[in-house]
Amino acid sequence: MKCACGKRPIDIVMSHILKIMMEEDIVPETATLRRNSPVPLSGFYYSSLNPQFIGEKSLILLHPDFTKEVASRLISEVPEVKCVLKGSPQITVGQRDKISDISHFEILEGDDTQINVMRTLLGDKIVIVKKQSKHHIEVAMTTEDKLVRLHNYLNNNNIKKATAIDGMCGLGALGIYLLKCGFEKVIFNDVNPEMIDALKYNLEINGICEGYEIFNCAFEDLEVDNADLCVIDAFPGVDVVEIVKKAEELTDNVVII
Ligand SMILES: C[S@@+](CC[C@H](N)C(=O)[O-])C[C@H]1O[C@@H](n2cnc3c(N)ncnc32)[C@H](O)[C@@H]1O
Secondary structure, eight states, X not given: OOOTTSOEEHHHHHHHHHHHHHHTTSSOTTOOHHHHOOEEEESSOOOSSSOOEEOTTOEEEEETTOOHHHHHHHHHHOTTEEEEEESOTTSOSEEOSTTOOEEOOEEEEEOOEEEEEEEOTTSOEEEEXXXXXXXXXXXXXXXXXXXXXXXXXXXXXXXXXXXEEETTOTTSHHHHHHHHTTOSEEEEEOSOHHHHHXXXXXXXXXXXXXXXXXXXXXXXXXXXXXXXXXXXXXXXXXXXXXXXXXHHHHOSOEEEO
């Protein structure tokens, strides 16, 4: 069931994956794509309007019951699969807040590197590289949506483009965008040192070699001079009262994404 270009539609690929999971007794014979599929993490865009044809080595799979044996079968029998991770999609991978431990998914087999190319309203693209076993799950479309909201905020408010803070910067997309928007300096900060490593790499591959400072601490404890803008992007469900209070001490313009 391949297209002339050699790619298969994602529902056929997921059916193939589910069939192997049934044979390996990870899911029952009555399993359905909707209820029992592993989470597919990918560098490509999903569209509900068009069938999605996907290429070789383009899918990272996540499921709590995967085993080494299943991972090995998925990698060798399903050409679209590039990595198999064990873990619960319900947990926040990375560091959820100031007091949480850092959590990871287990890499059973393959390469967990994912590359997202984000379109922006500046006509320029931002490339974000992540390691899916240790960096949070966020599809490219969600990050693009955050960039649009930031863009609209800047368009609708007369902000001086001197210094901005990306207070919970993660992989760096928002701060990189602010630099591309013309801010003279962006202060990147994240509590998780693994995010800081990824940020440095992402700055480099986006061709940014100056105009920034990097801090690795809880935002609540960040000690920097006042800025013109502060962007806060916490994980869903995290209590941001203290974080917003701190942001308001640093600037009059706080954007909670
Ligand atoms: C939703 S993610 C940010 C996503 C980010 N905008 C990006 O483009 O990757 C939230 C980030 O907040 C960080 N974080 C959680 N609690 C924090 C805190 N108290 N201070 C600073 N960073 C924190 C996490 O490590 C994570 O990278």
